[in-house]
Amino acid sequence: MASESQAVRPHAHQFDDAIQQFDTANFGMWVFLITEMMFFGGLFAGYVVYRTVYPAAFNIGSHETEVLLGGTNTVVLICSSLTMALAVRSAQLSKTRQLVGFLVVTMLLGLTFLGIKGLEYYHKVEHQLVPGASFRFEGPHGRGVQLFMSFYFAMTGLHALHMIIGVGILGTLVSMALRGRFSAAYYTPVEVSGLYWHFVDIIWIFLYPLLYLLGRHIHV
Amino acid sequence: MNGHVVPVRTYVTVWAILIALTALTTISAYADLAPFNTPIAISIALGKMMLVALFFMHVRYSGRMVQVAAAAGMCWLVILFVLTLSDYVTRGAVPNSPGW
Numbered sequence: 146m147a148s149e150s151q152a153v154r155p156h157a158h159q160f161d162d163a164i165q166q167f168d169t170a171n172f173g174m175w176v177f178l179i180t181e182m183m184f185f186g187g188l189f190a191g192y193v194v195y196r197t198v199y200p201a202a203f204n205i206g207s208h209e210t211e212v213l214l215g216g217t218n219t220v221v222l223i224c225s226s227l228t229m230a231l232a233v234r235s236a237q238l239s240k241t242r243q244l245v246g247f248l249v250v251t252m253l254l255g256l257t258f259l260g261i262k263g264l265e266y267y268h269k270v271e272h273q274l275v276p277g278a279s280f281r282f283e284g285p286h287g288r289g290v291q292l293f294m295s296f297y298f299a300m301t302g303l304h305a306l307h308m309i310i311g312v313g314i315l316g317t318l319v320s321m322a323l324r325g326r327f328s329a330a331y332y333t334p335v336e337v338s339g340l341y342w343h344f345v346d347i348i349w350i351f352l353y354p355l356l357y358l359l360g361r362h363i364h365v
Numbered sequence: 366m367n368g369h370v371v372p373v374r375t376y377v378t379v380w381a382i383l384i385a386l387t388a389l390t391t392i393s394a395y396a397d398l399a400p401f402n403t404p405i406a407i408s409i410a411l412g413k414m415m416l417v418a419l420f421f422m423h424v425r426y427s428g429r430m431v432q433v434a435a436a437a438g439m440c441w442l443v444i445l446f447v448l449t450l451s452d453y454v455t456r457g458a459v460p461n462s463p464g465w
Contacts, residue, residue: 168428168430168431171427171431172430172431172434175431175434175435175438176434178438179434179437179438179441182438182439182441182442183438183441183442183445186441186442186445186446187445189442189446190445190446190449193446193449193450194449194450194453197450197453197454197459198453198458198459198460200460212391212394216387216391219387220384220387223380223383223384223387224380226380226383226417226421227376227377227379227380227421229421230371230376230420230421231373231376234370234371234373234376237368237370238370336423339421339422340422343417343418343421343422344422346417346421347413347414347417347418350410350413350414350417351410351414353387353390353410354390354394354406354407354409354410355406358390358391358394358406359394359402359403359406360402361394361395361402362394362395362396362397362398362399362402
C-alpha cells in the first residue's frame with residue numbers, strides 16, 4: 146500500500162497528508178461516477194422496460210444495428226482502456242514520455258470509436274431509420290422499431306458525447322504531461338481521468354449487447 | 366490506490382479476457398439458447414464490468430471507501446431496475462405476464 150515517503154509529499158493545507166489528498170480526489174471522482182451511473186441508468190431502465198413491453202419490435206430493431214461495426218468499436222474501447230491503464234502506470238513510475246505516448250494512443254482509439262460511430266449513424270440516415278419525419282420502415286412493428294431507434298440514438302449519442310469530452314480531457318492531460326506536471330509524487334489527474342475513461346468503456350460494454358446482440362438468435 | 370503499481374502482465378491478461386468475452390458474447394448471441402440468450406449476454410457484460418472496475422479502475426487495490434462507493438452505485442441501479450420493472454410486470458403491461 147502507500148509508504149511513508151509518499152505521506153511527506155507536498156499537499157494542500159486542508160489535507161493531513163498527500164495520501165489523504167489523493168484518496169479524496171479519487172473518492173470524489175467515484176461519487177461523480179455514481180451520478181453518471183444514475184444518469185445512464187435512467188436511459189437503460191427505459192430501454193429495458195420498452196424491450197420487455199415490445200419484444201418483437203425491439204428484436205427487429207436490433208437486427209437493424211451493425212454488429213460488425215459495434216463489435217469492432219467494443220474491441221477499440223477495450224484496447225483504449227488497456228492503454229489508459231498503462232498511461233496511469235507510466236505516470237506512477239514518472240515515465241513522462243511513455244505517459245504521453247499511451248495517452249495519445251488512447252485518444253486515437255477514442256477518435257477511431259467516434260469515427261466508426263459516425264459511419265453507423267450515416268448508414269442509419271441512408272436507410273431512413275432516424276426517428277422523426279424521415280423515418281421509413283417497411284416491416285411489421287414500424288412504430289416499435291422507431292421507438293427502438295430513439296433509444297439507440299439517445300443512448301449511443303449520450304455515450305458518444307461522453308467520449309468526446311473524454312478525448313478532450315486526455316488532450317488536456319497530454320498538455321500537462323508535456324509541461325512536466327506528473328510524476329510518482331503527483332499523478333492524481335491522470336488517475337481520476339482514467340476512472341472516467343474506464344467508466345465510459347463500461348457503459349459501452351452494456352450498450353453493445355443490449356442494442357446490437359439481443360434477439361440475434363431470432364431470424365426476422 | 367496511491368502507490369500500488371499494477372504489473373503490465375496483469376493489465377494485458379485482463380485485456381485478453383475482455384477480448385475473449387467480447388467474442389463469446391457476440392457468438393453466443395447468434396446461437397439459439399433461448400430462454401438463456403439474454404441472461405447470458407447480461408452475465409458476460411457484468412463479468413466484463415467487474416474486470417474493468419477491479420483491475421483497470423483499481424478497485425481491487427483501493428480502500429474500503431472506494432469499494433463501498435462503487436458497490437453503492439450498483440445498488441441504486443438495482444433499485445431503479447427492480448422497482449420499475451416490477452411495476453410494469455405486475456400491472457399487466459408486459460406480454461406473457463398478465464399482472465396480479
